[in-house]
Amino acid sequence: xxxxxxxxxxxxxxxxxxxxxxxxxxxxxxxxxxxxxxxxxxxxxxxxxxxxxxxxxxxxxxxxxxxxxxxxxxxxxxxxxxxxxxxxxxxxxxxxxxxxxxxxxxxxxxxxxxxxxxxxxxxxxxxxxxxxxxxxxxxxxxxxx
Amino acid sequence: xxxxxxxxxxxxxxxxxxxxxxxxxxxxxxxxxxxxxxxxxxxxxxxxxxxxxxxxxxxxxxxxxxxxxxxxxxxxxxxxxxxxxxxxxxxxxxxxxxxxxxxxxxxxxxxxxxxxxxxxxxxxxxxxxxxxxxxxxxxxxxxxxxxxxxxxxxxxxxxxxxxxxxxxxxxxxxxxxxxxxxxxxxxxxxxxxxxxxxxxxxxxxxxxxxxxxxxxxxxxxx
Numbered sequence: 001x002x003x004x005x006x007x008x009x010x011x012x013x014x015x016x017x018x019x020x021x022x023x024x025x026x027x028x029x030x031x032x033x034x035x036x037x038x039x040x041x042x043x044x045x046x047x048x049x050x051x052x053x054x055x056x057x058x059x060x061x062x063x064x065x066x067x068x069x070x071x072x073x074x075x076x077x078x079x080x081x082x083x084x085x086x087x088x089x090x091x092x093x094x095x096x097x098x099x100x101x102x103x104x105x106x107x108x109x110x111x112x113x114x115x116x117x118x119x120x121x122x123x124x125x126x127x128x129x130x131x132x133x134x135x136x137x138x139x140x141x142x143x144x145x
Numbered sequence: 146x147x148x149x150x151x152x153x154x155x156x157x158x159x160x161x162x163x164x165x166x167x168x169x170x171x172x173x174x175x176x177x178x179x180x181x182x183x184x185x186x187x188x189x190x191x192x193x194x195x196x197x198x199x200x201x202x203x204x205x206x207x208x209x210x211x212x213x214x215x216x217x218x219x220x221x222x223x224x225x226x227x228x229x230x231x232x233x234x235x236x237x238x239x240x241x242x243x244x245x246x247x248x249x250x251x252x253x254x255x256x257x258x259x260x261x262x263x264x265x266x267x268x269x270x271x272x273x274x275x276x277x278x279x280x281x282x283x284x285x286x287x288x289x290x291x292x293x294x295x296x297x298x299x300x301x302x303x304x305x306x307x308x309x310x311x312x313x314x315x316x317x318x319x320x321x322x323x324x325x326x327x328x329x330x331x332x333x334x335x336x337x338x339x340x341x342x343x344x345x346x347x348x349x350x351x352x353x354x355x356x357x358x359x360x361x362x363x364x365x366x367x
Contacts, residue, residue: 006263010269015273016161017174017274017331020158023149023155027278028295030297030301036357050155052156053159057157057163061164065339081327082325085348089325089352094315095318096311096316097315099323100329101330104271104274108278108282109282116309117316118316120314121317121320127320128324129181
């Protein structure tokens with residue numbers, strides 16, 4: 001792939017991801033909480049909009065990958081960091097609204113305190129790298145290549 | 146009033162990004178992995194420079210040349226070639242490996258290993274996520290500079306000075322947790338689950354389930 005095509009693609013899909021996630025409402029903590037509690041925090045409107053947006057996106061992509069594209073992909077192995085990592089991530093997601101992309105979206109929507117969340121994310125990433133090199137020694141793999 | 150997309154539009158949008166990225170790059174994306182690589186910018190650049198130096202390096206030819214040069218002192222090159230080809234070596238109890246016969250055709254047929262996007266491309270991706278969000282919030286009328294996290298955050302979590310350490314601690318948990326489990330909602334959730342990777346299904350179940358429990362506790366109990 002040429003350099004121009006590479007950077008154009010990264011810019012295009014970054015733009016698309018930011019646009020879509022914002023228009024769905026992930027930058028709004030109230031909407032995000034609604035996805036996790038399946039309801040309105042004012043207890044006036046039960047809505048599954050956010051949940052179905054995410055689940056529907058996964059479902060549609062699954063249909064395409066399993067039927068149309070059908071390219072085999074090598075999945076990283078399950079390791080002992082998956083469950084504790086998931087627990088920590090879920091806790092952080094619930095109390096900060098962040099799932100690394102979302103604090104970026106929050107800042108772009110004008111929520112300046114989300115800069116603190118981003119700083120925390122970067123600190124957490126660095127701490128994990130150090131802890132893994134020193135104690136865990138896990139082959140964590142990554143979904144991003 | 147917020148005018149967010151209906152659920153089906155959001156689902157189509159997320160699926161389009163996920164599938165489109167794979168079709169374009171033949172690879173998936175993950176924001177937490179991109180951020181980690183950006184944090185290790187110098188190291189990543191070193192690896193990229195080393196890879197660039199080795200990109201055109203013909204390992205087969207180099208290995209053959211080295212092997213020939215090393216063994217030339219033992220026998221003449223012709224007798225060595227004959228010996229290797231007939232697989233008979235008059236030394237007791239030595240198992241010789243199969244002859245290494247590199248050819249340019251063999252090298253050409255070898256499939257290139259998947260390459261990682263340069264770290265600069267990852268930075269472009271994150272920057273344009275921000276820009277995409279900015280354009281979307283500006284055009285939808287939802288953009289407003291504020292020094293709080295909104296009414297919902299104030300009602301559910303906290304509305305005073307405790308917001309700042311909560312955001313920081315939450316961010317640290319997100320950063321540590323995503324890298325510990327090897328992905329985030331985009332990597333494991335969108336990309337991995339849609340490809341039925343067991344690790345992604347497990348990770349998504351755990352972090353989504355945890356978020357549901359914690360959010361419910363925050364909303365209904367605390």
